[in-house]
Amino acid sequence: MSGYVQFVDTAKSFGPVDVVRKTDLGLDRNSLVVFLGPSGCGKTTLMRMVGGLDEPSSGSIVLGGEKVVGPDRRRGMVFQSYSSFPWLTVEKNIAFGMRYRKDLGAAEKAERMRHYLELFGLADFAGSYPNRISGGMRQRVAIARTLAAGSDVLLMDEPFGALDALTRERLQVELRQIQIREEKTIIFVTHDVEEAVFLADRIILFSRRPASVVADIDVAAELSPQRPLEIRETQKFFELRNKILHLIRNETGVVV
Numbered sequence: 001m002s003g004y005v006q007f008v009d010t011a012k013s014f015g016p017v018d019v020v021r022k023t024d025l026g027l028d029r030n031s032l033v034v035f036l037g038p039s040g041c042g043k044t045t046l047m048r049m050v051g052g053l054d055e056p057s058s059g060s061i062v063l064g065g066e067k068v069v070g071p072d073r074r075r076g077m078v079f080q081s082y083s084s085f086p087w088l089t090v091e092k093n094i095a096f097g098m099r100y101r102k103d104l105g106a107a108e109k110a111e112r113m114r115h116y117l118e119l120f121g122l123a124d125f126a127g128s129y130p131n132r133i134s135g136g137m138r139q140r141v142a143i144a145r146t147l148a149a150g151s152d153v154l155l156m157d158e159p160f161g162a163l164d165a166l167t168r169e170r171l172q173v174e175l176r177q178i179q180i181r182e183e184k185t186i187i188f189v190t191h192d193v194e195e196a197v198f199l200a201d202r203i204i205l206f207s208r209r210p211a212s213v214v215a216d217i218d219v220a221a222e223l224s225p226q227r228p229l230e231i232r233e234t235q236k237f238f239e240l241r242n243k244i245l246h247l248i249r250n251e252t253g254v255v256v
């Protein structure tokens, strides 16, 4: 097995409850991989193990050839909510991400700040507090902070789950563009099939708990890396979506 992120015989249980069955999986660098699966199947647990926040009960996680033993800034996590710090302005939130970057001087930090404020359309809101900006903007702040920290792996746990449909769509387009532009490795958890197909280079479909891989779908073989919104109306998109819905019904026993 090869890959930038590797699950090596990784399994997890909490006491008597098996949450993740022995998993072997290699994920490529600079790709966006979606973990799709029924609610409560163990997706968050898989992500937390990559983030170093939970330890596998057996096996290991390897990142860039090194075993993961705890959290560090190379892996940044973005959650559904509470992802930006409410007591800090937008600018300070992003600066917070860089506080341990001893390798960057003040001028470089200022340049990175400018870059990410621009990239995420936040320049006019640099001095605003999170409760004064929209939910979509708050999630942009959280992603910007993680990127400014220098994370090259982004672990995103239903980051758009609490957003309205239009904002969610816009952030999906932006995330895809940012992934290509900034060359990041992203693991994105969702149970929304359309979101999965739109974003993914590859979809790993998990069973009900204890999570095990039931399908590995190469979306990049079907859809180009650039994903304009209109791609959702193409026949290829529909076919992929239907194929996955079918797999979910047949392989996971979940009615969607």
Ligand SMILES: Nc1ncnc2c1ncn2[C@@H]1O[C@H](COP(=O)(O)OP(=O)(O)OP(=O)(O)O)[C@@H](O)[C@H]1O
Binding pocket: 014, 017, 019, 037, 038, 039, 040, 041, 042, 043, 044, 045, 046, 191, 209
């Ligand atoms: N720290 C813990 N202690 C005990 N059980 C836990 C712990 N963390 C998770 N679990 C259990 O593990 C199972 C999987 O949880 P997890 O959050 O990984 O699932 P998920 O697929 O991300 O769910 P959802 O899609 O609903 O967010 C659940 O049954 C949960 O109750």
